[in-house]
Amino acid sequence: MEKAINQRFWEIDALRGLALVLMIFYHLLYDLNEFYHVDIAYYEGPFYLIGKTAAILFILMAGISCSFSRNNTTRGLKLIMWGCVIFLVTYVVVPGSNIVFGILHFLGVCLILYPVFKNLPPYILAGVGAAIILAGAFTGRLTVSHNWFVPLGFLEPGFSSFDYFPLIPWLGVFLLGISIRKTAYKQNKSYIKAPNRYFRPFAAVGRRTLVVYLIHQPLLLAVLYLVFNFKIA
Secondary structure (H helix, E strand, O other), rough: OOOOOOOOOOOHHHHHHHHHHHHHHHHHHHHHOOOOOOOOOOOOOOHHHHHHEEEEEHHHHHHHHHHOOOHHHHHHHHHHHHHHHHHHHHHHHHHOOOOOHHHHHHHHHHHHHHHHOOOOHHHHHHHHHHHHHHHHHOOOOOOOOOOOOHOOOOOOOOOOOOOOOHHHHHHHHHHHHHHHHHHHHHOOOOOOOOOOOOOHHHHHHHHHHHHHHHHHHHHHHHHHHHHHHOOOO
């Protein structure tokens, strides 16, 4: 059985923090476009790539770091609970911007599933992960008559969710993260003993990702409301 590692891996914290900063920037673009009609094409081009890069990096880091925790099941259930809270809040406050199986639901399920994969060799994990990612190219084109399998990526026409991370293909990215952890961190040693001044801000954010994620959107909307509704003449 794998032992939990109590030390901090600064490079993982920093990369996770960078991913969250990029995600917050992408959400800012979304808010400006959707709520204040600022002409920003967040759904294509370089801005779209920023959003996808943030998601891929964040999920990879989750796959790498989950083996350093003793309580993945508890953490997973906690993330699912917060995902349900966010769904209820958006459903009531911002109708039409529902979050159905968003990043928190997805990561919660991945953490709960981690014991199924943790003992597999890294090359098997990488192969299965790559297969799941490739399968996403096909499931994304299929339509079904109901939304019972939304977590897997099978959707009925007209389904919409602002934040949506189905297990196919995103579980594949998570499995690649576990494979990287088994390959790159066999000795359980950090590649960076202490963060330099460039790493510190991202590492600080990366150590508090859940809190930052939960508060960033309300703060963004509050700031934008003040900017757009109380303009200085």
